[in-house]
Amino acid sequence: MKANMLAPLSLAERLADLAVDALIDEAELSPKPGLVDRRGSGAHGDMNLALMQASALSLWPCLRQMAEAAQRIGHIATPLRAELGRLGREGEAAMLVTTAGVNTHRGAIWALGLLVAAWALNPADSDPLNVTARAGRLALIEDPAAPIADSHGLHVRRRYGVGGAREQAQQGFPAIIGHGLPQLLRSRSAGVGETPARLDALLAIMAALSDTCVLWRAGEQGLAVLQQGARAVLEAGGSASLAGRRHLRALDARLLHLNASAGGAADLLAACLFLDKAGSL
Ligand SMILES: CC(C)(COP(=O)(O)OP(=O)(O)OC[C@H]1O[C@@H](n2cnc3c(N)ncnc32)[C@H](O[C@H]2O[C@H](COP(=O)(O)OP(=O)(O)OP(=O)(O)O)[C@@H](O)[C@H]2O)[C@@H]1O)[C@@H](O)C(=O)NCCC(=O)NCCS
Numbered sequence: 001m002k003a004n005m006l007a008p009l010s011l012a013e014r015l016a017d018l019a020v021d022a023l024i025d026e027a028e029l030s031p032k033p034g035l036v037d038r039r040g041s042g043a044h045g046d047m048n049l050a051l052m053q054a055s056a057l058s059l060w061p062c063l064r065q066m067a068e069a070a071q072r073i074g075h076i077a078t079p080l081r082a083e084l085g086r087l088g089r090e091g092e093a094a095m096l097v098t099t100a101g102v103n104t105h106r107g108a109i110w111a112l113g114l115l116v117a118a119w120a121l122n123p124a125d126s127d128p129l130n131v132t133a134r135a136g137r138l139a140l141i142e143d144p145a146a147p148i149a150d151s152h153g154l155h156v157r158r159r160y161g162v163g164g165a166r167e168q169a170q171q172g173f174p175a176i177i178g179h180g181l182p183q184l185l186r187s188r189s190a191g192v193g194e195t196p197a198r199l200d201a202l203l204a205i206m207a208a209l210s211d212t213c214v215l216w217r218a219g220e221q222g223l224a225v226l227q228q229g230a231r232a233v234l235e236a237g238g239s240a241s242l243a244g245r246r247h248l249r250a251l252d253a254r255l256l257h258l259n260a261s262a263g264g265a266a267d268l269l270a271a272c273l274f275l276d277k278a279g280s281l
């Protein structure tokens, strides 16, 4: 092989590439209400775009290993779930080293980890509906080595009775399959550019999701502001329209005022963009 030629990539490497690409696309997408983007840190004192990009790149080895584990183990049962849990915890540790302790992508490791594994289990069937269904079956299996977690998500689930990241995965990612992905395709076929189509997909996810990050910081009132505000942008014509952009600006200002950040919806947009890349593998 010539020195300037790259070695062919394995399936696991290509899946990790697509997942990291999707994370970087999500981080760079702007203007996202309340979230870190090209404009700044949103409602986060401890995150910025460079940190999100570095965090995304740090997850490549973990995502590749998750896909490899799925190929090696080959079926949906406890051994694969246990291995994904172990690799997920290692990935979180690598992320926290890269970010000096800031939780940039915990939810993304969970969602994309399950999805790369589900894809690698049957690469011939990359229909998003079937990949998310396989990921859901994986998420339903208990991780025998999971530590007793004291997470924000746990507190919020107990207080407000919502499902959170675990249930979203166990149900086969309804926020993506029922909202984000159809909106992405609808906005594209309406002829808007790729950036507004992705923003509309994010808003559709925000309007449908019980995001435990928002509930943690801003309670039920914050979640209602997010969901109603996201719906208002879409009903006004989406982020490509003048009226939609006005609603989007107002939503951004309200979320910043409430110190509310929809990190869960951001993770699910990355997962949605990953599934959308299915055709390019
Ligand atoms: C099963 C886990 C997902 C753990 O879930 P749990 O709900 O117990 O724990 P959390 O630590 O709260 O993590 C869930 C993260 O998922 C995102 N998320 C939130 N709501 C939803 C939803 N409805 N659907 C899908 N995803 C959702 C969200 O991640 C983003 O937010 C992070 C920032 O959160 P936080 O630290 O709370 O943020 P701040 O507000 O900044 O904190 P303060 O400043 O106020 O202190 C950011 O990272 C985004 O990614 C939730 O945080 C799973 O994680 C797990 O069990 N992992 C163990 C290893 C494992 O098994 N891995 C499996 C590999 S496939």
Ligand SMILES: Nc1ncnc2[nH]cnc12
Pocket (backbone or CB within 6 Å): 026, 027, 034, 035, 036, 037, 042, 044, 047, 052, 104, 105, 108, 261, 262, 263, 264, 266, 267
């Ligand atoms: N763009 C973003 N801003 C804040 N939290 C996030 N978690 C994942 N993506 C994020």
